[in-house]
Amino acid sequence: MADRRADFSALLEPELDALWRFAERMCWEGGTAEDCVQEAVLTAWRKFEAFSVGTNFRAWVFRILVNTIFNANNSLRRRLRVTDRGADLDLVAALEREEAYEHVLADPERVLSRVSDELRGAVKSLPQAERMVFLLRAIEGFSYREIADTLEIPMGTVMSHLFRARARLREFLADHVRESGSPRRVPS
Amino acid sequence: MTTLRCEQARAMLMAYLDSELDANATLSVTEHLKGCAGCRERFEREGRLEQALVATLREETMPADVRARVLDALPGHAPRRMRRRPRPRLPVRREALAFAAAAVLLVAAGLYLYPFGRVDGPPLALRATASHRAAFASSDGLVPPERVDALLRGAGFGELPIAHGGFVNGHMVELLGARREDLAGVPVIHLVYECCDVPASVFLMRRADFEELPVGLRPVLVEGASLDEVDDLLDVRFARRGDLVLAAVGDGHHLEPASPLL
Ligand SMILES: [Zn+2]
Ligand SMILES: [Zn+2]
Numbered sequence: 001m002a003d004r005r006a007d008f009s010a011l012l013e014p015e016l017d018a019l020w021r022f023a024e025r026m027c028w029e030g031g032t033a034e035d036c037v038q039e040a041v042l043t044a045w046r047k048f049e050a051f052s053v054g055t056n057f058r059a060w061v062f063r064i065l066v067n068t069i070f071n072a073n074n075s076l077r078r079r080l081r082v083t084d085r086g087a088d089l090d091l092v093a094a095l096e097r098e099e100a101y102e103h104v105l106a107d108p109e110r111v112l113s114r115v116s117d118e119l120r121g122a123v124k125s126l127p128q129a130e131r132m133v134f135l136l137r138a139i140e141g142f143s144y145r146e147i148a149d150t151l152e153i154p155m156g157t158v159m160s161h162l163f164r165a166r167a168r169l170r171e172f173l174a175d176h177v178r179e180s181g182s183p184r185r186v187p188s
Numbered sequence: 189m190t191t192l193r194c195e196q197a198r199a200m201l202m203a204y205l206d207s208e209l210d211a212n213a214t215l216s217v218t219e220h221l222k223g224c225a226g227c228r229e230r231f232e233r234e235g236r237l238e239q240a241l242v243a244t245l246r247e248e249t250m251p252a253d254v255r256a257r258v259l260d261a262l263p264g265h266a267p268r269r270m271r272r273r274p275r276p277r278l279p280v281r282r283e284a285l286a287f288a289a290a291a292v293l294l295v296a297a298g299l300y301l302y303p304f305g306r307v308d309g310p311p312l313a314l315r316a317t318a319s320h321r322a323a324f325a326s327s328d329g330l331v332p333p334e335r336v337d338a339l340l341r342g343a344g345f346g347e348l349p350i351a352h353g354g355f356v357n358g359h360m361v362e363l364l365g366a367r368r369e370d371l372a373g374v375p376v377i378h379l380v381y382e383c384c385d386v387p388a389s390v391f392l393m394r395r396a397d398f399e400e401l402p403v404g405l406r407p408v409l410v411e412g413a414s415l416d417e418v419d420d421l422l423d424v425r426f427a428r429r430g431d432l433v434l435a436a437v438g439d440g441h442h443l444e445p446a447s448p449l450l
Contacts (some may be wrong), residue, residue, distance in 0.1 A: 004263070020250035052231050108237040112278060116244050137206070138242050145209050161272055163202060171243065173450055177243065 006050050011057040012041065016060075019065055022135050026069050035071065040065040060083055060144070063150050066132075079129040080153050083160040100174040108173075115176050122172040128164050134165035141142060141180055192220040197227050205235050330365035330380060339366055343377060345392065 018021050019040065023033040063106060070077055093102050104111050112119065123131065132151070136142045137158075144162075148155045197220040203209050204217045223226045250258075331339045340346070364380045377392040 008262075009259070013259075016255055017249045021246070021248045022255065024248065034257070037250075037254070038258050038261055042261060045262055047362075105233040105237055108233075108240040112240050114242050119241070119244060138238070139245050144206070159203070166202065168239075170237075 004048065006024035007053065008045060012044070013060065015058055015061055018140055019061065022062070023065060023069070024141060025135055026128070027072070036068055037064065040068040042145065043068065051138050059136060059146055059150070062097070062136070062140070062142070066150055071134075073128070076128055076132070077152075079127070080151050080161070081130065081157065082129070083157050095170055095174070098174050100178040101170060103177045104170065104173045111173055111177060114174070119169070121173070122169060126168055130161045130165035130168070134169075140164070192216050194220075194224060195225055197221070197224070198230065201231060201234055205231070205238060221266045329367045330366050331367055336363065336366045336379070339368065340377060340392075343368055343375065346375065 016037075017024070019037050020033065022157070023036040027033045027036045040130075042083050051057070055144070086179070105118070126134065133147060136147045137144070144155050144158050147158045151158070197217055199406075200209060200213060200217055204214065209217065242299060266324045368376055369376050369378045379392065
């Protein structure tokens with residue numbers, strides 16, 4: 001038991017920041033991130049007997065966290081399955097035409113350094129399904145396949161949610177540039 | 189390899205940057221970028237933006253007091269000297285309530301989902317889930333995993349490689365036990381699993397028996413019925429092996445009898 005506990009802690013502790021980051025952005029509308037993580041960690045510990053060491057602990061524990069969030073949020077599973085692919089292309093086209101977005105692309109670090117707090121807010125205001133996929137892919141680095149398996153949705157749906165989340169965040173950055181005036185062009 | 193136009197290349201931009209394109213598509217995009225300065229610049233800039241975005245959002249770490257509380261709550265952990273705040277439960281963990289609500293929903297869905305082949309009562313899949321939930325709580329008459337093989341032999345199903353669980357396709361599946369049941373006169377073995385903390389059932393029966401059941405009473409959804417609708421509430425998959433049929437019934441949760449279980 002003591003050994004098993006030590007194994008568990010050794011695997012868990014490096015993932016706590018990631019679990020927290022994810023829960024903090026997914027659970028803020030209801031319940032608290034701490035409760036989500038606490039619940040998921042206790043579930044993981046109860047299930048740990050059955051975890052085969054050598055397989056992907058990170059994916060395993062994230063799946064438990066995702067299921068904890070699903071339990072607390074009845075409609076999220078359904079929302080994850082719904083996408084409207086047609087709208088994707090319009091979003092791209094709109095962005096590509098925008099001058100403000102060109103400014104974002106010209107110096108992203110500079111734009112981001114000015115809006116990092118607002119950006120966190122923008123992430124939290126993404127639709128839940130898009131947010132979940134975006135966080136799993138862009139921030140936590142899971143593959144499309146792993147996300148599709150974890151969320152039990154098709155790959156195409158993963159891509160669609162991801163695409164939209166990214167487009168919305170880009171829109172947000174372009175809006176910021178538009179409102180605050182275009183940054184002075186950095187001489188190249 | 190195909191030659192891409194700019195808009196085709198750009199449509200693959202994100203998947204390319206995510207390294208999610210297959211080898212052929214990756215090669216096509218790479219070739220296009222070699223010969224197209226416009227796209228090359230676009231890809232580089234988008235990549236840089238995405239990196240900066242992710243770097244900003246990845247900074248967050250778990251506060252030390254939260255970390256301490258989470259670790260302290262684990263059994264066998266020497267508590268640190270820190271006052272524990274009473275932990276409110278997640279709002280939706282009141283399982284009994286959730287079960288009752290699910291049962292009501294399931295019955296309602298049953299009427300809606302079977303536009304053809306009018307049946308008496310809700311489809312078995314739905315009913316099975318509701319009753320299984322009750323059974324799950326009581327585990328009445330459940331034969332423990334180590335005696336499931338004997339149960340199958342005794343019921344005339346012979347030797348079957350029934351999985352006792354493990355880490356399957358990213359899911360923690362665990363066999364809790366099994367029992368013989370009678371579904372509208374058809375003998376079945378009801379295997380009770382738990383997957384990621386959610387109960388899931390697998391029904392094992394003979395194909396001939398399965399086909400004898402009225403369509404609406406089979407523990408699977410009939411082709412042509414709206415699977416998407418029911419998908420929200422439960423997930424039913426089935427597999428065939430020789431003259432046997434396996435039907436898995438989960439709770440909005442997947443369990444693939446084809447891969448792990450048989
Ligand atoms: Zn091009
Ligand atoms: Zn599962």
